[in-house]
Amino acid sequence: MNLWRLAVRATTPADRRTILTTALAIVALGVVMARMPGNRATVYRDNRPILALSMDRDLTTEVAGRLGPVKIQVEGGRIRLLEYDSPRMIGTRTGWIRDAGGTTACVPCGILIRVEGEPGEETREYDAVAH
Amino acid sequence: MKGRLALLLTVALLAVAGWWWQDRPVRPRVTTRLLMGTLVEISTWGVTEPVSRRAVGLAFDEMARIEDRMSRMRPDSELARINQAQRGELQPISAELAQVVARGLEMGRLSSGAFDIGLAPLSDLWGFSLEPPPTRPPPPERIADWLAQRARQNGNGIALGGTAENKIRLENAGVGLDLGGIAKGYAVEQAVGILRREGVHDALINAGGDMRILGSKGGKPWHVGLRDPRDPQGVAAILDLLGEVALSTSGDYERYFMADGVRHHHILDPKTGQSARAGLISVSVQAPDAMTADGLSTALFVLGEQAGLEMLRHFPGCEALLIRADGGHFQTPGFIGRWVKGP
Incomplete structure (x- = not known):
């Protein structure tokens, strides 16, 4: 209580407004960043980055996988692997990914795509799924 | 004076927020690699980003090292060298690979042969590890030939000369090492040892069908x-x-x-x-x-x-x-x- 009185005495109303606005801005920024989907993705081949893609622009591109070209599609802020018919292409089962930390992969092609950023608690229902 | 104090308080607020945002482990740090024919994910909790990055990097390196040694699909692996060697003759084997083989043989005994680390020739017949994957089973006569060859073997056809001697003998062409049912588990366990050594005591490793839990997520x-x-x-x-x-x-x-x-x-x-x-x-x-x-x-x-x-x-x-x-x-x-x- 004394601390509060001291703080009130030591600041003007304008100061207090500045401090309150800063605190609210920090909280708002934190909430926005935690919920923000990733907007960049990195494509890896054999665990080495080979391509960085913006997810803001729709496009279809190809990268060289171990077994031949692998198509990658970006559309509406999401990304997916296309066209490789194999049960070990985890990408075909994952489908589109858009959230920060999301991954999709074609294991035999050695291609992995990861949306940049750390996954939020709300984007992952489970810490892991046992297959 | 009052303005200075307000400025000081604002800066302090920003500094505390920055520290909180940077270091508070509100969610696991997740890193993914393609290893051992699957997607391997390591999640860590409760450590700073540099500690996590170093520990996870070393853990992945260890798994890659084990894959290089024990993969059947890599022609230059130690396991592939043993599979390519003349049958019936003792071959050198590293203590590490011998340890995994010994554990596999023990599992085989306890399961009355249901678990078998000597099925490489049969796995090759089926070709599940190939790309593109098979769409038809192998001809029945080829499986019959393999079964006939197996019937002539002594047990599962693998003789390990003890880890001290570091020798192994595969009896005939019907047997070849395939550690697919056990080596991934070994690699995961070794990775756990690395994480611990590097100060990570709360983690989850998910390597396809193999998962290992270490500690918790802040008590949860x-x-x-x-x-x-x-x-x-x-x-x-x-x-x-x-x-x-x-x-x-x-x-x-x-x-x-x-x-x-x-x-x-x-x-x-x-x-x-x-x-x-x-x-x-x-x-x-x-x-x-x-x-x-x-x-x-x-x-x-x-x-x-x-x-x-x-x-x-x-x-x-x-x-x-x-x-x-x-x-x-x-x-x-x-x-x-x-x-x-x-x-």
């Missing part, structure tokens, strides 16, 4: 879904795991093809040379270490419910959840998990 359990064998997007059970637990799952849905209405999958029965059909479609085993869980899930899948549960009795601290072909399930009393799929 790691929240794990168990895939529904017949619905790739669904889960059959939810497992909240804490402390030192390994979980391994073997099923008929990861590597398989349908031919003439029959599902042919990659878990092979050494007695028939065919995909194991003992009434189960998924087996999950919880064990104190990943290598035991890995071997047991395969063994139980091949053995089936009754014989599998009988074998499990030889492994204190191990529990299982079995999903039957008719969709029913059974879990041992100590298995940590909640069935959510319905009856």
Whole structure:
């Protein structure tokens, strides 16, 4: 209580407004960043980055996988692997990914795509799924 | 004066917020790599980003090293060299590989041969590891030939000269090392050792069907879904795991093809040379270490419910959840998990 009185005495109303606005801005920024989907993705081949893609622009591109070209599609802020018919292409089962930390992969092609950023608690229902 | 104090307070507020945002482990740090023919994910909790990055990097390096040594698919691996060598002659083997082979042989004995690390020639016949994957089973006469060759062998045809001697002998062309049912578990366990050594005491490693839990998420359990064998997007059970637990799952849905209405999958029965059909479609085993869980899930899948549960009795601290072909399930009393799929 004394601390509060001291703080009130030591600041003007304008100061207090500045401090309150800063605190609210920090909280708002934190909430926005935690919920923000990733907007960049990195494509890896054999665990080495080979391509960085913006997810803001729709496009279809190809990268060289171990077994031949692998198509990658970006559309509406999401990304997916296309066209490789194999049960070990985890990408075909994952489908589109858009959230920060999301991954999709074609294991035999050695291609992995990861949306940049750390996954939020709300984007992952489970810490892991046992297959 | 008042303005200066306000400025000071604002700066302090920003500094505290920055520190909080940077260092507070509000969610696991997740890193993914393609290793051992699958997607491997390591999640860490409660450590700073540099500590996590270093520890996880070293753990992945260790797994890659083990893959380089024990993969059947890498022509330059130590295991491939042994498989390519003349049959009937003693070959040198490293102490590390000998240790994994010895554990595999022990699993084989305890499962009455249902778990077999000598099935490389049969795996080659089926070709589940090839790209593109097979669409037809191998000709029946080739499987019959392999079975005939096996019948002439002494046991499973693998003689290990003891880890001290570091020699191994494969009896004939019907036998070749395939550690697919156990080496991933070994690699995961070694990675856990690296994480611990580097100061990470709360982590989750998910390597396809092999998972290892270390500690917790700030006192809360790691929240794990168990895939529904017949619905790739669904889960059959939810497992909240804490402390030192390994979980391994073997099923008929990861590597398989349908031919003439029959599902042919990659878990092979050494007695028939065919995909194991003992009434189960998924087996999950919880064990104190990943290598035991890995071997047991395969063994139980091949053995089936009754014989599998009988074998499990030889492994204190191990529990299982079995999903039957008719969709029913059974879990041992100590298995940590909640069935959510319905009856």
